[in-house]
Amino acid sequence: MKKFINKVDDVLVESLSGFALAHSDLVSLNLDPNFITRKQKATNKVAIISGGGSGHEPLHAGYIGYGMLDAACPGHVFTSPTPDQMLAAAEAVHAEKGILFIIKNYAGDVMNFEMAAEILPFESATVLTSDDCAVVNSTYTTGRRGVAGTVIVEKCVGSLAETGADLQACKTLGDKVNQRTSSIGVALTSCTVPAAGRPTFDISENELEMGVGIHGEPGRRRETMREADAIVQDMVQAILEDFAAKNLATPNTEALLLVNGLGATPLMELYLIYNAAARLFSEHGIKITRSLVGNYTTALDMAGTSLTLCLLDDEIKQHWDSPVHAAALRWGM
Amino acid sequence: MNSSFIVTATTAIQNTILQHESELESLDRAIGDGDHYINMKRGAQTIVEMQQELATLAPDVALNKIGMKLLSTIGGASGPLLASFFMGMAKIIKEKGDTSTATYASAFSAGVDTIRQRGKADIGEKTMLDVLIPVATQFTAMAAQNASPKEISTALKKTAEQGMLSTKDLIATKGRAAGLGERAIGHIDPGAKSCQLMIEAVCNLIE
Numbered sequence: 354m355k356k357f358i359n360k361v362d363d364v365l366v367e368s369l370s371g372f373a374l375a376h377s378d379l380v381s382l383n384l385d386p387n388f389i390t391r392k393q394k395a396t397n398k399v400a401i402i403s404g405g406g407s408g409h410e411p412l413h414a415g416y417i418g419y420g421m422l423d424a425a426c427p428g429h430v431f432t433s434p435t436p437d438q439m440l441a442a443a444e445a446v447h448a449e450k451g452i453l454f455i456i457k458n459y460a461g462d463v464m465n466f467e468m469a470a471e472i473l474p475f476e477s478a479t480v481l482t483s484d485d486c487a488v489v490n491s492t493y494t495t496g497r498r499g500v501a502g503t504v505i506v507e508k509c510v511g512s513l514a515e516t517g518a519d520l521q522a523c524k525t526l527g528d529k530v531n532q533r534t535s536s537i538g539v540a541l542t543s544c545t546v547p548a549a550g551r552p553t554f555d556i557s558e559n560e561l562e563m564g565v566g567i568h569g570e571p572g573r574r575r576e577t578m579r580e581a582d583a584i585v586q587d588m589v590q591a592i593l594e595d596f597a598a599k600n601l602a603t604p605n606t607e608a609l610l611l612v613n614g615l616g617a618t619p620l621m622e623l624y625l626i627y628n629a630a631a632r633l634f635s636e637h638g639i640k641i642t643r644s645l646v647g648n649y650t651t652a653l654d655m656a657g658t659s660l661t662l663c664l665l666d667d668e669i670k671q672h673w674d675s676p677v678h679a680a681a682l683r684w685g686m
Numbered sequence: 687m688n689s690s691f692i693v694t695a696t697t698a699i700q701n702t703i704l705q706h707e708s709e710l711e712s713l714d715r716a717i718g719d720g721d722h723y724i725n726m727k728r729g730a731q732t733i734v735e736m737q738q739e740l741a742t743l744a745p746d747v748a749l750n751k752i753g754m755k756l757l758s759t760i761g762g763a764s765g766p767l768l769a770s771f772f773m774g775m776a777k778i779i780k781e782k783g784d785t786s787t788a789t790y791a792s793a794f795s796a797g798v799d800t801i802r803q804r805g806k807a808d809i810g811e812k813t814m815l816d817v818l819i820p821v822a823t824q825f826t827a828m829a830a831q832n833a834s835p836k837e838i839s840t841a842l843k844k845t846a847e848q849g850m851l852s853t854k855d856l857i858a859t860k861g862r863a864a865g866l867g868e869r870a871i872g873h874i875d876p877g878a879k880s881c882q883l884m885i886e887a888v889c890n891l892i893e
Contacts, residue, residue: 364695378858386758406721406761406762428727428761428762429724429725429761430721431720432721432724432725432760432761432762433762434758434761435757435758435760435765435773436766437758442847458860459862460762460763460805460860460862461762461764461766462766462767463765464763464804464805465761465765466766467766467804468766488863488864488865488867507737513712546719546720546724548721548724549715549720549721549723549724552723553719553720566719567862568862570718570719570865570866571717571865571866571869573867574689594855
């Protein structure tokens with residue numbers, strides 16, 4: 354393992370401290386329990402809190418700020434945060450209209466947030482994101498995983514919350530965006546969890562993992578490496594099949610295309626992937642009218658990418674376009 | 687069983703986790719995400735650091751304290767599940783107010799039930815419950831038959847091992863391995879393995 358580390362046990366706190374220092378105009382960091390909030394506490398709105406294991410930066414702390422999250426709870430690398438973090442964060446950002454938790458659908462995250470919600474002295478609701486369509490046979494699973502589509506959910510719900518909308522309205526929009534969003538990832542290399550010190554899985558020079566999760570958990574299948582267009586073709590196909598299975602018609606629909614880097618794939622390649630994906634989707638009659646390309650939901654140092662397609666309607670478009678000012682997403686202000 | 691036994695057990699649990707580092711890590715790398723050993727090690731370490739305090743507490747208070755501490759230390763899925771187990775166990779011991787074998791058997795079963803509810807999982811889903819449910823059933827049955835602690839611990843170790851091995855041929859329907867479908871077959875579930883190790887370590891303390 355070759356990484357910028359002082360002591361393995363200090364990686365998380367040193368990284369959080371650097372984040373808070375670099376964005377001290379936007380966020381405040383609390384340690385033990387660890388959570389990050391907006392610098393300026395918002396008032397009279399639903400407080401949006403997310404969280405999850407670390408290693409997916411800029412998810413979630415990078416999305417704290419006007420128009421998006423009020424707080425985020427970072428766990429250890431790839432490990433869900435604990436209920437005491439969520440309770441303390443809720444206490445800090447509660448603004449009279451209840452708490453909305455946005456949680457990626459993993460057993461650990463769900464259970465820890467569930468236990469926090471049970472103890473929480475405020476009204477709360479939860480949006481579970483589950484945009485990953487990688488798992489073919491959903492009868493084998495507890496449900497789909499939440500991956501990069503979570504960013505779109507956080508952006509739209511965060512925008513609605515700023516208007517003073519109530520808890521139920523925020524949850525309803527979050528669920529809708531999640532339902533209309535589908536993602537699939539591909540890994541070219543494994544990632545290395547600092548405390549483990551070696552790659553999570555073995556993958557050879559001529560292989561790729563189709564459907565990889567954002568923790569390096571295996572996906573649909575191991576395949577032979579091939580040219581980018583052919584890989585993207587399979588990813589696009591998987592997403593289209595997912596929308597078909599969800600009975601969401603895709604032709605002539607407007608959509609947002611997010612090409613996300615998993616941590617060690619250069620932007621040059623991500624744009625190459627965007628080029629291929631946008632062309633393939635438009636061949637299927639989908640009008641890509643919004644786009645985002647970059648590292649938005651990473652898996653430490655994994656080389657790979659994920660494609661996320663969100664089917665837009667007027668409401669989603671309005672909340673995607675609205676002003677946002679967070680460390681990792683800023684426009685319109 | 688008293689608080690000094692609980693203290694001894696925490697050391698035994700930490701030792702077995704540390705001794706099986708490479709096995710737990712490779713199981714989790716195969717069908718999980720590689721953090722199970724690190725989380726178990728962190729949890730065990732935190733509890734061992736509480737030993738002095740635990741020794742002064744009544745068993746139910748000590749077990750509840752262990753649960754609360756694990757809840758705020760481990761994270762992931764193991765954190766709330768193991769925490770639920772200890773807190774569920776503490777509740778029964780407090781209610782019954784004695785430290786008989788029968789009380790510990792029903793406390794153990796109650797702990798396993800809270801895991802079942804929290805995880806919304808059952809036997810046959812390639813999780814720690816494939817170890818815990820058969821052990822709880824057997825513990826309760828043997829305690830009802832007034833079996834000796836030694837007989838019980840010997841039998842439970844065997845049952846735990848069978849349960850752990852049974853996860854090898856299962857498709858995971860709960861937990862991080864659930865996305866793998868048939869690719870999970872042939873791999874022992876890391877959570878089942880660590881539970882089996884902990885049960886074995888505690889049973890080994892019973893003469």
